[in-house]
Amino acid sequence: MTDDRHAKGSVGYLMEMGALKRAKRSGWWIAGVKDPETIAEHSFRTAVVGSVLAMMEGADPAKVALLCTFHDTQETRVGDIPWIGRRYLTAAKNEDVTADQVADAHPAVAAGIQAVVDEYENGDSIEVMVARDADKLECMIQGLEYLEQGYSNAREWVDSTRAKLKTASAISLADAAQTMSSVEWQRTYLR
Numbered sequence: 001m002t003d004d005r006h007a008k009g010s011v012g013y014l015m016e017m018g019a020l021k022r023a024k025r026s027g028w029w030i031a032g033v034k035d036p037e038t039i040a041e042h043s044f045r046t047a048v049v050g051s052v053l054a055m056m057e058g059a060d061p062a063k064v065a066l067l068c069t070f071h072d073t074q075e076t077r078v079g080d081i082p083w084i085g086r087r088y089l090t091a092a093k094n095e096d097v098t099a100d101q102v103a104d105a106h107p108a109v110a111a112g113i114q115a116v117v118d119e120y121e122n123g124d125s126i127e128v129m130v131a132r133d134a135d136k137l138e139c140m141i142q143g144l145e146y147l148e149q150g151y152s153n154a155r156e157w158v159d160s161t162r163a164k165l166k167t168a169s170a171i172s173l174a175d176a177a178q179t180m181s182s183v184e185w186q187r188t189y190l191r
Contacts, residue, residue, distance in 0.1 A: 009105040009106070010104075013102055013105050017040075020040040024036045031153040039075050043069060043072055045141075046138040047134075050065055050067065050135075053170055056172075057126060057167055067116060074094045074098055074117075095121055129166055130169075134170070136165055137174055140165075140174055143157040145182045148181065148182055
């Protein structure tokens with residue numbers, strides 16, 4: 001049973017997550033992208049990529065999707081600090097931000113979300129490794145799409161992100177992505 005305070009705290013968290021639909025991924029601005037994807041758009045595809053990678057790697061797809069879904073939720077509070085900005089700032093730990101975000105939520109919700117974030121940040125399971133690769137692979141694919149749109153500065157992001165991939169499946173998909181256009185998936189239906 002949920003009391004009024006916990007219900008409001010849980011709904012407050014859900015409403016806060018709506019800000020991710022409006023918050024842009026700021027690192028792409030450095031690459032010159034005028035209207036970059038939102039954090040929510042990135043997180044959605046990261047969860048899908050993670051599920052696919054998990055299937056390929058023999059990991060739990062549902063767990064990986066969950067880890068990916070919550071991996072950037074703290075950015076409602078601290079923003080999406082681009083890599084160059086991290087040189088000058090010391091951001092709060094994601095686990096600490098999450099604890100504040102869910103402080104008034106239903107205890108089961110707070111504990112569950114905190115456990116997911118803690119595992120993503122500190123775990124070393126196959127699911128965590130796959131989720132981290134999914135984050136990087138999604139970023140690389142997004143960079144390839146920006147390259148197609150004429151943002152040549154995205155090349156450095158594509159190359160540096162590709163170099164950080166760890167799992168064989170992520171490396172395989174990254175290599176395949178670099179040989180395809182972003183609309184090649186349609187060709188199956190256009191034959």
